Amino acid sequence: xxxxxxxxxxxxEKKREKTCSTCFEVPIGPVHPALKEGIRFTFWVEGExxxxxxxxxxxxxxxxxxxxxxxxxxxxxxxxxxxxxxCSVSHPLALVQAVEEAAGIEVPPRAQYIRVIIGExxxxxxxxLWAGVAAHELGFDTLLHYVWKIREPVLDLLEDITGNxxxxxxxxxxxxxxxxxxxxxxxxxxxLRYYRSLxxxxxxxxxxxxxxxxxxxxxxxxxxxxxDALCAVGPTARASGLRKDVRQDWxxxxxxxxxxxxxxxxxxxxxxxGDVYDRIMVRLLEVSQSIQIIERCLEEMxxxxxTSVPKVAALLAQLKKAEGEGIGRHEAPRGEVFHYIRLxxxxxxxxxxxxxxxxxxxxxxxxxxxxxxxxxxxxxxxASIDPCICCMDRVHIVRGEREEVVWKEELLxxxxxxxxxxxxxxTRHAPWGRKG
Amino acid sequence: xxxxxxLWQAILVLVGGGAIGFLYKGLDRKLAARLQGRIxxxxxxxxxxxxxxxxxxxxxxxxxxxxxFQAAPFLAFVAAxxxxxxxxxxxxxxVLHGYGDLVLVLYxxxxxxxxxxxxxxxxxxxxxxxxxxxxxxxxxxxxxxxAIAAVGIAWRxxxxxxxxxxxxxxxxxxxxxxxxxxxxxxxLSLLFAALLAVTPAELSKIPFDIPEAETEIAGGLxxxxxxxxxxxxxxxxxxxxxxxxxxxxxxxxxxxxxxxxGIAGIGGKILDILFFLVKLFVVIFVAVTVIRVSFARLKxxxxxxxxxxxxTLISLAGLLLLVLDxxxxxx
Numbered sequence: 132x133x134x135x136x137x138x139x140x141x142x143x144e145k146k147r148e149k150t151c152s153t154c155f156e157v158p159i160g161p162v163h164p165a166l167k168e169g170i171r172f173t174f175w176v177e178g179e180x181x182x183x184x185x186x187x188x189x190x191x192x193x194x195x196x197x198x199x200x201x202x203x204x205x206x207x208x209x210x211x212x213x214x215x216x217x218c219s220v221s222h223p224l225a226l227v228q229a230v231e232e233a234a235g236i237e238v239p240p241r242a243q244y245i246r247v248i249i250g251e252x253x254x255x256x257x258x259x260l261w262a263g264v265a266a267h268e269l270g271f272d273t274l275l276h277y278v279w280k281i282r283e284p285v286l287d288l289l290e291d292i293t294g295n296x297x298x299x300x301x302x303x304x305x306x307x308x309x310x311x312x313x314x315x316x317x318x319x320x321x322x323l324r325y326y327r328s329l330x331x332x333x334x335x336x337x338x339x340x341x342x343x344x345x346x347x348x349x350x351x352x353x354x355x356x357x358x359d360a361l362c363a364v365g366p367t368a369r370a371s372g373l374r375k376d377v378r379q380d381w382x383x384x385x386x387x388x389x390x391x392x393x394x395x396x397x398x399x400x401x402x403x404x405g406d407v408y409d410r411i412m413v414r415l416l417e418v419s420q421s422i423q424i425i426e427r428c429l430e431e432m433x434x435x436x437x438t439s440v441p442k443v444a445a446l447l448a449q450l451k452k453a454e455g456e457g458i459g460r461h462e463a464p465r466g467e468v469f470h471y472i473r474l475x476x477x478x479x480x481x482x483x484x485x486x487x488x489x490x491x492x493x494x495x496x497x498x499x500x501x502x503x504x505x506x507x508x509x510x511x512x513x514a515s516i517d518p519c520i521c522c523m524d525r526v527h528i529v530r531g532e533r534e535e536v537v538w539k540e541e542l543l544x545x546x547x548x549x550x551x552x553x554x555x556x557x558t559r560h561a562p563w564g565r566k567g
Numbered sequence: 568x569x570x571x572x573x574l575w576q577a578i579l580v581l582v583g584g585g586a587i588g589f590l591y592k593g594l595d596r597k598l599a600a601r602l603q604g605r606i607x608x609x610x611x612x613x614x615x616x617x618x619x620x621x622x623x624x625x626x627x628x629x630x631x632x633x634x635x636f637q638a639a640p641f642l643a644f645v646a647a648x649x650x651x652x653x654x655x656x657x658x659x660x661x662v663l664h665g666y667g668d669l670v671l672v673l674y675x676x677x678x679x680x681x682x683x684x685x686x687x688x689x690x691x692x693x694x695x696x697x698x699x700x701x702x703x704x705x706x707x708x709x710x711x712x713x714a715i716a717a718v719g720i721a722w723r724x725x726x727x728x729x730x731x732x733x734x735x736x737x738x739x740x741x742x743x744x745x746x747x748x749x750x751x752x753x754x755l756s757l758l759f760a761a762l763l764a765v766t767p768a769e770l771s772k773i774p775f776d777i778p779e780a781e782t783e784i785a786g787g788l789x790x791x792x793x794x795x796x797x798x799x800x801x802x803x804x805x806x807x808x809x810x811x812x813x814x815x816x817x818x819x820x821x822x823x824x825x826x827x828x829g830i831a832g833i834g835g836k837i838l839d840i841l842f843f844l845v846k847l848f849v850v851i852f853v854a855v856t857v858i859r860v861s862f863a864r865l866k867x868x869x870x871x872x873x874x875x876x877x878x879t880l881i882s883l884a885g886l887l888l889l890v891l892d893x894x895x896x897x898x
Binding site: 155156157158163164165176178179266267268269270271272273274276277280340342343345346505506507508509510 | 602603604605693694696697700773774776777780781782783784785860861862863864865866867868869
């Protein structure tokens with residue numbers, strides 16, 4: 132299948148086929164002020180209008196899944212925490228669910244509540260961070276500085292509760308590592324009251340500002356059908372009117388009791404257009420939704436144990452005996468995080484660990500969004516799915532000096548090969564069937 | 568005026584103008600930072616920036632047209648500095664008084680922007696080419712209201728029998744507000760508003776900084792410039808800010824405070840010059856600093872629409888009212 136793998140000349144040829152004759156090629160990335168992480172966009176523009184776009188990810192690939200299979204399961208949590216700096220509790224939360232399912236570990240109710248509280252606090256700080264970035268991409272730095280200033284208290288609060296501003300090291304198999312003692316409740320409630328008083332301001336600043344509206348209304352439209360067909364997740368899907376939220380569709384932790392409902396622009400009493408404006412709106416609405424969730428959690432949180440296996444040595448011993456597979460899903464601020472894990476008895480490290488970050492699902496929604504937009508819209512449209520390239524990158528091909536691109540057929544073949552390789556590591560009860 | 572005398576005056580204006588320009592640039596950055604809730608850089612930061620740029624390597628990209636790429640910053644700088652010499656400083660006449668008028672200043676003001684567009688096109692970077700296209704589109708949109716405002720005032724002055732009516736010194740010496748009727752007042756206010764609206768675009772500041780647009784085209788026109796060339800563009804911007812503010816002051820608020828306060832002689836002149844500097848600062852603060860922290864960056868079509876429709880209409884309405892005023896007053 133040599134012809135499936137193209138060198139630079141063939142790639143240039145292939146690109147030329149795809150473009151129009153009067154187009155001008157504008158490369159954005161892998162290093163560009165509009166991008167916070169390395170990814171390369173190639174735009175073919177006519178005047179200011181975008182005719183074609185190509186995306187080339189892979190610059191940030193770190194091979195974390197492979198590293199994970201060289202560690203024991205407790206060490207794995209720390210690694211999972213470092214997949215993403217912003218959703219730094221989302222990956223561990225999905226991982227612990229997967230391992231708990233595989234090993235059959237129960238989680239006490241109080242721990243479930245604490246997990247939800249930390250997860251929702253993270254959503255608040257992540258959405259505020261994003262709102263600041265969006266303002267900056269629009270050239271509205273005043274709003275960036277304002278939003279990042281009001282983001283500080285939630286980070287301070289997280290530090291107060293967990294000891295860290297990010298990477299909280301809270302989830303562990305069977306529970307959480309730190310309790311939220313009742314004397315910290317007032318502080319939490321104060322912070323929530325502070326944010327509740329600011330939500331209205333934020334909505335005003337972002338949604339009723341004429342210059343922001345001029346830059347985001349009817350820009351980067353992703354229709355409901357496209358969002359559904361491209362499997363968009365998180366706020367990206369919800370802003371297109373798709374009521375899709377892991378907390379609503381497959382509730383976990385204490386979410387079944389909390390009755391979380393996926394928010395769309397309709398909840399603001401507006402029609403769904405699926406543009407950047409709607410994506411700003413949905414994220415700001417979710418900030419206030421998270422405040423409500425945390426408030427309810429604080430009221431309803433029962434007393435009791437915070438973990439079912441307090442001793443790490445005992446936990447490791449139990450995990451070593453565990454056999455089976457599990458999946459964990461969590462609604463991260465950017466969308467669904469999915470972890471798959473396969474454990475085998477007498478092995479400390481997982482045999483297989485598969486991670487899917489939300490950006491991986493949202494990447495393809497860039498194509499309809501960029502269609503017929505202008506160069507000036509590139510930064511805000513790119514930012515509007517809240518991309519996290521590091522978490523998402525799966526593969527990077529380097530062979531000597533030659534840069535190569537793998538097309539679909541070749542990629543499929545490589546994936547089958549890898550599955551076979553992984554299957555060969557699985558010695559017992561492998562669903563793929565290789566034995567001995 | 569002897570040649571030597573003019574030379575001394577020119578040096579004084581340029582050195583003084585440079586110093587004031589740097590001070591105002593520093594103030595602009597500091598105040599913008601305070602408005603955004605930041606601490607901001609020290610006042611001398613613009614000077615430090617330029618000094619550092621002057622020490623840096625001057626890179627000419629391989630894809631550039633070298634002579635045009637190198638010439639553009641000088642063109643921009645020289646044009647901005649020359650325009651400064653045509654500016655009446657408070658009670659003092661312009662250094663080059665009698666050698667050119669308002670129309671020349673308007674052309675000189677257009678040159679730095681054109682030079683930047685040329686340099687951008689010559690640099691061979693796609694970002695700069697996009698920036699150059701935007702710069703030209705923006706210029707074509709804002710030049711019309713700017714010209715209307717200037718011509719409107721000069722024309723009304725000529726109907727009052729004051730001449731040479733296009734000379735900036737004449738305009739500054741004969742404020743129109745006192746000699747027109749109520750209709751003229753409204754007309755002048757509209758022209759004033761149009762000129763203030765044009766100011767941030769002339770200076771490529773948010774919301775009209777589209778030719779540079781950091782997050783979109785990574786600095787656009789300036790993306791390939793470095794070292795001395797970039798320092799020259801920076802200096803041109805510093806001086807041009809003063810010139811535009813000076814033009815606004817000369818056209819619309821040329822009043823001094825020495826005469827009303829009854830201070831004559833050299834003391835009165837110094838007081839008027841200081842008052843002129845305060846007026847410059849107020850114009851820069853209102854039309855540049857406050858505006859650039861209050862808005863998001865617009866897109867090129869939105870900018871063009873803003874200047875071609877509302878701003879042009881406002882300035883035309885202002886001109887029309889001045890004409891009506893002349894008919895009513897029978898000037």
